């Protein structure tokens with residue numbers, strides 16, 4: 001088969017569109033004919049490489065996969081050839097204490113498709129059978145590939161970590177990103193009021209359509225001052241932080257007393273200052289979050305099926321245009337997700 005593979009970390013050129021061996025499922029695995037695969041910031045990190053982190057190169061990227069089951073391993077039951085499926089992006093060992101408690105994302109051996117094993121930038125992918133979920137009939141393959149990682153991340157941040165309550169004020173950074181556009185919707189579903197930031201007025205317009213009550217163009221104004229103005233100097237109850245160095249101090253400053261900052265990423269840099277008296281005098285909480293459990297993903301799929309949450313697809317490209325997809329994501333040109341489709 002022809003797939004997009006990374007042999008050496010680097011720029012866009014590191015994405016090679018090349019012949020690779022057809023994958024063969026083991027006894028507990030499933031072969032999926034890939035129909036669509038979402039592009040995530042994670043893919044950029046894997047392509048570029050991360051200091052101190054080793055990836056199993058060469059590697060086929062891509063963790064948000066939908067398609068049809070083409071073959072099942074001899075020990076797999078309950079999954080039919082031909083069924084429309086969505087692949088959970090991450091997987092634990094299945095047997096340890098966190099896995100047994102349903103917190104597979106806290107498993108010491110947690111892996112992610114396209115990061116720790118070959119993913120979906122390919123026409124075929126082999127996945128552990130436990131990752132296969134039914135794709136609701138009313139969702140297209142492209143829609144199904146546009147939400148798992150981003151919505152799972154945002155859901156875990158808002159529901160499990162920050163425990164957002166109805167009526168609370170939530171600031172969502174970079175509302176045009178996958179996590180941001182998910183967080184706006186989830187916070188609204190929880191009954192919270194949303195303030196959203198983005199770098200263009202067009203993205204702010206989209207954020208308002210998703211339910212943001214107030215929008216802030218961070219290119220034009222100091223977002224922390226604007227939050228202070230909009231809230232009458234009170235601040236917000238929760239900040240959804242995934243930007244990192246560029247916004248960190250402002251994000252902490254935005255918090256009301258008892259506020260929670262929840263972070264899942266640091267795309268602009270890994271270091272943030274924290275003024276400790278602000279932390280204790282205002283009784284703030286700083287919460288880290290990464291991925292979420294498979295149970296949470298099931299809930300998200302249900303809400304997608306009920307159209308209470310919506311995948312946000314910016315555009316659909318051919319798989320061989322993966323370099324262009326990465327460029328668009330790096331240049332922050334998208335609102336929502338870019339989805340790649342292999343040739344049918």
Ligand SMILES: [Zn+2]
Nearest residue numbers: 093096099107
């Ligand atoms: Zn485990």
